[in-house]
Amino acid sequence: MQIIRKNTRQIAVGNVAIGGGAPIAVQSMTNTDTRDVEATVAQVKRLEDVGCEIIRVAVLDMAAAAAIRAIRERISIPLIADIHFDSRLAVAAMEHGAQGIRINPGNIGGLEKLARVVDAAKVHNVSIRVGVNSGSVEKDILARHGHPVPAALVESALRNIALLEKMGFAEIKVSIKSSDALTTIDAYRQLAAQADYPLHLGVTEAGGLIAGTVKSSVALGILLSEGIGDTIRISLTRDPVEEIRVAYELLRALHIRQRGPELISCPTCGRCQVDLFSLAEKVEQHVQTIETPLKIAVMGCVVNGPGEAREADLGVAGGHGVGIIFKKGEVFKKVPEGELLEVFIAELDKMAAGDGS
Ligand code: SF4
Known part of the structure; x- marks a missing residue:
């Protein structure tokens, strides 16, 4: 349309x-x-x-x-x-x-x-x-x-x-x-x-x-x-x-204007084994001042997670006490839950600054 x-x-x-x-x-x-x-x-x-x-x-x-x-x-x-x-x-x-x-x-x-x-x-x-x-x-x-x-x-x-x-x-x-x-x-x-x-x-x-x-x-x-x-x-x-x-x-x-990253996150369900609400909220907070239009996915598990996360420029799918970070459709890193936010945000900032490598 x-x-x-x-x-x-x-x-x-x-x-x-x-x-x-x-x-x-x-x-x-x-x-x-x-x-x-x-x-x-x-x-x-x-x-x-x-x-x-x-x-x-x-x-x-x-x-x-x-x-x-x-x-x-x-x-x-x-x-x-x-x-x-x-x-x-x-x-x-x-x-x-x-x-x-x-x-x-x-x-x-x-x-x-x-x-x-x-x-x-x-x-x-x-x-x-x-x-x-x-x-x-x-x-x-x-x-x-x-x-x-x-x-x-x-x-x-x-x-x-x-x-x-x-x-x-x-x-x-x-x-x-x-x-x-x-x-x-x-x-x-x-x-x-x-x-x-x-x-x-x-x-x-x-x-x-x-x-x-x-x-x-x-x-x-x-x-x-x-x-x-x-x-x-x-x-x-x-x-x-x-x-x-x-x-x-x-x-x-409405696809009228895009400012900053688009954040896709799942509502979570019984399959989710990480604290996704807190992760998604902190990522959302962090992206407010980023102007680069990126697509970011924060997903609770590997059932639907990787699919959505792969579509995104940067994505994460939760596992059992870990998170898998995807970058431009490829698995980038498996990170313990405790380090997930820090590693994810560091990658996000790099991407926002134009260093997506
Ligand atoms: S991505 Fe996983 S945790 Fe999130 S809603 Fe879908 S199935 Fe549930």
């Missing part, structure tokens, strides 16, 4: 292109106090290490807007300021170096204030995400539809887009998020049919690691498989680093 991406306009957030055939960008949002520059920079660095390409920070007051300057000096990826209600914060964030802002044009305080925000965006070369969600649909639209149904979200997004277009602004990307997966799918499909701005995909308030991953994977997976979506954010009630990991696994599953 080949995914044919919908053709959208291309905009830029700093040096990252969004839409128009650019790779689907992976983004996240910090959960530190933006005014705490040290903590925010430290979190962004951890996110950069696992492949985050754009970071968004909440801007709640002028001190947070001012902190953007110091944060940006120390991070490598473009920064988006997330603003609600207060146009002055949006303008200040851009003056302090935000490369993108996320607002709801409809709740920024009226047309005059919106015009000031748009003028600043033009001056500072900043793109704007029109961020509609179920809770932000305008009262008149909500009254007509009764609930924040997909058509209501789309109507709100189109209205907000039109406001910006009237002001001669087109550096726009759009999101219409709901906490319900099916509503999200329906809304984005409708929007994609009616506008050609790049789309930021996400399910809002998706939940914890398991619920949030499943919900986001269903909604975003279906949309991405239909070619809809230009940048994604997985929302989880967790360390944002997990959001990036889930995002890349999702893109990998």
Whole structure:
């Protein structure tokens, strides 16, 4: 199956292109106090290490807007300021170096204030995400539809887009998020049919690691498989680093982007005679910062193990107190269980560094 991406306009957030055939960008949002520059920079660095390409920070007051300057000096990826209600914060964030802002044009305080925000965006070369969600649909639209149904979200997004277009602004990307997966799918499909701005995909308030991953994977997976979506954010009630990991696994599953090793591991069964859970978890942890796309298999036994392990660039199959390491389809070494992790990781690092011999 080949995914044919919908053709959208291309905009830029700093040096990252969004839409128009650019790779689907992976983004996240910090959960530190933006005014705490040290903590925010430290979190962004951890996110950069696992492949985050754009970071968004909440801007709640002028001190947070001012902190953007110091944060940006120390991070490598473009920064988006997330603003609600207060146009002055949006303008200040851009003056302090935000490369993108996320607002709801409809709740920024009226047309005059919106015009000031748009003028600043033009001056500072900043793109704007029109961020509609179920809770932000305008009262008149909500009254007509009764609930924040997909058509209501789309109507709100189109209205907000039109406001910006009237002001001669087109550096726009759009999101219409709901906490319900099916509503999200329906809304984005409708929007994609009616506008050609790049789309930021996400399910809002998706939940914890398991619920949030499943919900986001269903909604975003279906949309991405239909070619809809230009940048994604997985929302989880967790360390944002997990959001990036889930995002890349999702893109990998759809064969859209591959970053770092793909880890295949078996669920284990009664045949397994090594502590595979611990081995697989430690290997998984280790591969997070490796960017080389490799296929790695961690299998519990030699029944199915060698087959899978042989298919992989590097694999291990457990035995009775030992593990057999396979490299590019060949048995490489038999190692006592106690040394397995160390030997396996040493080989993995060698391969990741390009020394697969
Ligand atoms: S690889 Fe072996 S241990 Fe793992 S599930 Fe298959 S049969 Fe069970």
